[in-house]
Amino acid sequence: MTTPAVTTPAVTAAATTAPATTPAASVEAHGTEARGTELERRIAQDPGGFRVLTGDRPTGPLHLGHYFGSLLNRVRLQNLGVEVVVLIPDYQVITDRDTAERLGEYTDGLLLDYLALGIDPARSTVFCHSAVPALNQLMLPFLSLVSVAELNRNPTVKDEIAHSRQSTVSGLMLTYPVHQAADILSCKGNVVPVGRDQAPHLELTRTIARRFNERYGAVFQEPDIMLSAAPLLLGTDGTKMSKSRANSVPLGATADETARLIRGATTDAERHITYDPDARPNVSSLVLLAALCLDRDPHEVAAEIGDGGAAALKRTVTDAVNSHLAPFRARRAEYAKDLTFVRSVLRAGNERANALAEATLDEVREAMGAFR
Numbered sequence: 001m002t003t004p005a006v007t008t009p010a011v012t013a014a015a016t017t018a019p020a021t022t023p024a025a026s027v028e029a030h031g032t033e034a035r036g037t038e039l040e041r042r043i044a045q046d047p048g049g050f051r052v053l054t055g056d057r058p059t060g061p062l063h064l065g066h067y068f069g070s071l072l073n074r075v076r077l078q079n080l081g082v083e084v085v086v087l088i089p090d091y092q093v094i095t096d097r098d099t100a101e102r103l104g105e106y107t108d109g110l111l112l113d114y115l116a117l118g119i120d121p122a123r124s125t126v127f128c129h130s131a132v133p134a135l136n137q138l139m140l141p142f143l144s145l146v147s148v149a150e151l152n153r154n155p156t157v158k159d160e161i162a163h164s165r166q167s168t169v170s171g172l173m174l175t176y177p178v179h180q181a182a183d184i185l186s187c188k189g190n191v192v193p194v195g196r197d198q199a200p201h202l203e204l205t206r207t208i209a210r211r212f213n214e215r216y217g218a219v220f221q222e223p224d225i226m227l228s229a230a231p232l233l234l235g236t237d238g239t240k241m242s243k244s245r246a247n248s249v250p251l252g253a254t255a256d257e258t259a260r261l262i263r264g265a266t267t268d269a270e271r272h273i274t275y276d277p278d279a280r281p282n283v284s285s286l287v288l289l290a291a292l293c294l295d296r297d298p299h300e301v302a303a304e305i306g307d308g309g310a311a312a313l314k315r316t317v318t319d320a321v322n323s324h325l326a327p328f329r330a331r332r333a334e335y336a337k338d339l340t341f342v343r344s345v346l347r348a349g350n351e352r353a354n355a356l357a358e359a360t361l362d363e364v365r366e367a368m369g370a371f372r
C-alpha cells in the first residue's frame, strides 16, 4: 500500500516543541522538569547516542492518556534522530487477567495506532514479547538482583492488584517490573517515555542495571525516564485513564463516541472553571486535555470558559479532541485497509528485537562467565 504522510498537525503540534516550553509544562514538579530539560539538551546534542524502549499492553485500544503521556514523545524522539523501539508486551496481558482473549485484535489495533501516529517502520522497531525468547533468559539473573520486599512494595503493582479482575495475585504480577527491566535493557534502551505510573518500574530497572554492573562488570547504562506534560491523565471516572477500567477515550473512537464519553466525565460541584490540578483534579485534567489539543496554556483555557461551567468545558474538550485527532483518525482508517502490510511491520520488528536481545544476552553470559 502507499504509505500515508507521517508528518501531520496532530503530531507536529505537540511533537516539535520541547516539553520544557510547552504551555502545560508548568504542571510538572520543578525537579522533574529540570531533569527533563537536561535530558532534552543531551538528546538534542547527540540523538544517535540514545535508544528509546517503551510500549503498551495489548489489552484494548490506545487512549488519550497514552497519546499525551507517551506516544507523542516517541514520535518526536524518532523525528529527532533517536532510534525508537516499541514493545507490545503480550505476555504482560496475563499479569492481571486469566485469559489472553482478543490479543490478535488488540495487537493489530496498536500497530494501526503507531503507524497512523507517525512511527516509521523504516527507522523504528515494533516487536512483541512472545517473539523474543532471549528476554526471558535475561529475566533470570535480573530476578536474583531484587528482593521480594522490593517487589512487594511497588506502588503501581499494588494499585494494579487493587483493580485486578483476579482473586489471587500471580507471581507474574509481582515480577513483571523485572520483565520490564529485561525489555528495556535487552536493547540497551536509555530513554523511556512513559506515564507516571511507570516511574517505580523505571527505578527498579535502574537498580537492576546498577546491581548487575557492580556484581558482574559494566554492561548496562541506567536508563532515564521521560515524563510528558500530562504524565497522569485522568479517565472519565476520575481515576487514571486506563484501557482496563472502562474510563478511557480511545484515540480511534468516532467523533460522536468521543462526545458521549467526555459528556459522561466526572467533574465537581463548583460552576466556575479553573485550572488547579491539586484542588480540582477532575476539572483540571479536562482543561489540560483541551489545552494540549489546542497547544495553549491551561490557565487561559480555563479562564475563557469561566462561568460556562462543566457543560461548556466538556464542549470545548470534545471539539478540541475531535479536531486534533481528525487527521490521525483518517490515516488510521487508511492503514486499516491493508492489515497484511501492518502485520509485516511487526514481523520485521521481531527480527530486529531478537538480534538486539541476543547480542545483549551474549554480553551478559560473558560478564557472568557462563559456560556455553
Ligand code: ATP
Residues within 6 Å of the ligand: 054, 055, 056, 057, 058, 059, 060, 065, 066, 068, 069, 070, 193, 194, 195, 196, 197, 198, 230, 231, 232, 233, 234, 235, 240, 241, 242, 243, 244, 245
Ligand atoms: P491497562 O489498563 O491494560 O494496564 P493502560 O491504559 O494502563 O492499560 P499501559 O499499556 O499499561 O496502558 O501503558 C502504556 C503506556 O502508557 C505506559 O507508558 C503508561 O505509563 C502510559 N499511560 C497509560 N495510561 C496513562 C495515563 N492515564 N496518563 C499518562 N500516561 C499513561
Ligand code: MG
Residues within 6 Å of the ligand: 242
Ligand atoms: Mg497499565
